[in-house]
Amino acid sequence: MDPWMIELWKLRKEYPAPTGPAVIVKDFTLKVGTGEFVCIIGHSGCGKSTVLSILMGLSQETSGNVVVAGKEVTGPGRDRGVVFQSAALLPWMSVRDNLLLAIEPRNGAHTLDERGQLADRYLTQVGLDGLGHCMPEELSAGMRQRVGIARAFAVEPQVLLLDEPFSLLDALTRFELQDHLVQLCERTRKTVVMVTHDVDEALLLADRIVLMTNGPAATIGGIMQVPLPRPRIRGKILEHPAYYPARDQLLSFLESGTTLPDTKKEEEEEDDEAIYPTFTHDAHEHRDAL
Numbered sequence: 001m002d003p004w005m006i007e008l009w010k011l012r013k014e015y016p017a018p019t020g021p022a023v024i025v026k027d028f029t030l031k032v033g034t035g036e037f038v039c040i041i042g043h044s045g046c047g048k049s050t051v052l053s054i055l056m057g058l059s060q061e062t063s064g065n066v067v068v069a070g071k072e073v074t075g076p077g078r079d080r081g082v083v084f085q086s087a088a089l090l091p092w093m094s095v096r097d098n099l100l101l102a103i104e105p106r107n108g109a110h111t112l113d114e115r116g117q118l119a120d121r122y123l124t125q126v127g128l129d130g131l132g133h134c135m136p137e138e139l140s141a142g143m144r145q146r147v148g149i150a151r152a153f154a155v156e157p158q159v160l161l162l163d164e165p166f167s168l169l170d171a172l173t174r175f176e177l178q179d180h181l182v183q184l185c186e187r188t189r190k191t192v193v194m195v196t197h198d199v200d201e202a203l204l205l206a207d208r209i210v211l212m213t214n215g216p217a218a219t220i221g222g223i224m225q226v227p228l229p230r231p232r233i234r235g236k237i238l239e240h241p242a243y244y245p246a247r248d249q250l251l252s253f254l255e256s257g258t259t260l261p262d263t264k265k266e267e268e269e270e271d272d273e274a275i276y277p278t279f280t281h282d283a284h285e286h287r288d289a290l
């Protein structure tokens with residue numbers, strides 16, 4: 001089995017502009033291992049959603065290659081579950097029907113009954129046990145986003161792509177949903193790529209954090225291998241000696257927007273990829289750690 005579930009190679013995205021093409025993202029090369037959780041962090045407008053929407057198959061790259069599970073991405077597919085900032089549920093259908101709509105008859109769930117069980121199982125796992133009959137308007141924004149996450153998992157995709165899924169929620173709801181996501185991912189071993197601008201969220205969830213440089217022509221400024229053991233328990237990980245140094249490095253990167261702390265000199269000297277222990281451009285080095 002190919003250990004790489006996602007392969008992005010020299011991804012480039014341009015939009016036409018009056019003064020010539022505007023390069024939004026360039027030279028974005030990343031491999032994500034099967035079962036790995038990768039967060040992409042960067043300033044607003046740098047091109048995070050652009051990369052993710054290409055992975056989702058909702059936007060076409062200008063050049064480069066996008067491969068998921070060994071197949072070139074040519075459009076959206078059920079191999080990739082997606083979650084956005086808000087769940088966009090169909091307002092005239094119950095929560096359960098919204099989920100059933102997403103679960104097609106296949107694999108172990110052929111009958112409507114079996115699909116219903118699948119829907120109920122994932123509703124329970126996001127803390128919405130017994131609320132399948134509710135209409136979306138009866139739910140809070142946080143509950144609707146839970147349904148969005150349940151829907152993405154209920155499709156049972158190999159890959160989950162999340163674009164700032166918790167950014168519109170209050171802190172307590174965000175924490176709860178992050179915990180549900182951690183549990184669901186641990187249970188199902190999905191491969192996940194999630195965009196966030198929250199460094200604490202990235203440190204809680206990710207195996208690796210991809211730092212995008214500021215646009216235009218944004219690219220990968222560096223990759224942090226998160227130095228925290230799993231399972232990660234909120235509160236507990238704050239006590240880990242590696243937590244605050246890692247957090248400071250992420251924040252320093254975000255402040256500078258272009259270079260990684262402590263890596264520039266080494267990069268210049270070696271004329272090579274970043275070699276600082278925590279950061280790397282080379283995902284291969286870390287396969288054994290996963």
Ligand SMILES: Nc1ncnc2c1ncn2[C@@H]1O[C@H](COP(=O)(O)OP(=O)(O)O)[C@@H](O)[C@H]1O
Pocket residue numbers: 015024042043044045046047048049050051215
């Ligand atoms: N359809 C489009 N046409 C032209 N420019 C776009 C289009 N979509 C996004 N952009 C530009 O691409 C840049 C990156 O956008 P986006 O990927 O949404 O950033 P992020 O998700 O990091 O906030 C922004 O400057 C945005 O204005």
Ligand SMILES: [Mg+2]
Pocket residue numbers: 048049050163
């Ligand atoms: Mg975005």
